[in-house]
Amino acid sequence: MSSYVEATCLCQVTPWWQLQADFQYAFRPAGGIPxxxxxxxxxxxEAVVGLRTSIMF
Structure with a gap:
């Protein structure tokens, strides 16, 4: 059985630009297979780090 933890943060950099950071951590992501x-x-x-950006016109 796998378990996951996720944290995310959304920052409004300017009125038209957003950045969103994301961190995910998976405990036993393969269910304990060899x-x-x-x-x-x-x-x-496993740890996964991501960054998303949104620009609005």
Whole structure:
């Protein structure tokens, strides 16, 4: 079973421009299956970082 945590923050930089940062952390993202590169270990936890921008005309 996988579990996820996510945090996001939206910033209004100017009246026409927004930036949104995003952080996600997955615990056991593959459900505990063996690592294909090293079968004696399980697939590890994963962190994902993203940035989104919106420009309005």
């Amino acid at each position: 690592n294909p590169e090293n079968p004696s270990q399980r697939v590890g936890n």
